[in-house]
Amino acid sequence: xxxxxxxxxxxxxxxxxxxxxxxxxxxxxxxxxxxxxxxxxxxxxxxxxxxxxxxxxxxxxxxxxxxxxxxxxxxxxxxxxxxxxxxxxxxxxxxxxxxxxxxxxxxxxx
Amino acid sequence: xxxxxxxxxxxxxxxxxxxxxxxxxxxxxxxxxxxxxxxxxxxxxxxxxxxxxxxxxxxxxxxxxxxxxxxxxxxxxxxxxxxxxxxxxxxxxxxxxxxxxxxxxxxxxxxxxxxxxxxx
Numbered sequence: 001x002x003x004x005x006x007x008x009x010x011x012x013x014x015x016x017x018x019x020x021x022x023x024x025x026x027x028x029x030x031x032x033x034x035x036x037x038x039x040x041x042x043x044x045x046x047x048x049x050x051x052x053x054x055x056x057x058x059x060x061x062x063x064x065x066x067x068x069x070x071x072x073x074x075x076x077x078x079x080x081x082x083x084x085x086x087x088x089x090x091x092x093x094x095x096x097x098x099x100x101x102x103x104x105x106x107x108x109x110x
Numbered sequence: 111x112x113x114x115x116x117x118x119x120x121x122x123x124x125x126x127x128x129x130x131x132x133x134x135x136x137x138x139x140x141x142x143x144x145x146x147x148x149x150x151x152x153x154x155x156x157x158x159x160x161x162x163x164x165x166x167x168x169x170x171x172x173x174x175x176x177x178x179x180x181x182x183x184x185x186x187x188x189x190x191x192x193x194x195x196x197x198x199x200x201x202x203x204x205x206x207x208x209x210x211x212x213x214x215x216x217x218x219x220x221x222x223x224x225x226x227x228x229x230x
Contacts, residue, residue, distance in 0.1 A: 050216035
């Protein structure tokens, strides 16, 4: 069981909006930046969001991130079938002196 | 354009040591604002953070693996390596190497991954 808690799955229709939550504690999310990654089937993860809410070059503004206290949220608007993937949150844990991934959330675009 | 490429045996026997190397091209591994790390993913499961290394040799490891993991770096070859000792079937996974930004901690560039199977 992961220290960072994500819902195992979410789903929504094309064109709709979905949010994916990531819950942690003061030793990780509460005091460190969070990143989000997209993993398409059979491929390596790709950075979607860094420093809680910033998008790397090339990532469309349909993807957004936010953080409040010990939780973070990834938002995806205008869902496309190509967004079907696994999404992971990741941050540093100050108590462990190590990085952590959430358990991952599978997004289905119905 | 920065590229990372994992290499090493795809099959390791139980109780032996898993050894992988990540070769960095298109940029120097000695850049001061990056760590270099290893992440793994068992078949059908989520990502697991293994550890990171700075060009100076400073390392941070996942506590659950710390007793078996060593990450080293060779700046002259722009390579860093993972050794995982006393492997079992539970260590079967796709192993990824990645670059981690020093400030934000974001893993902004990943290798394609390599499957390592632990089996006799």
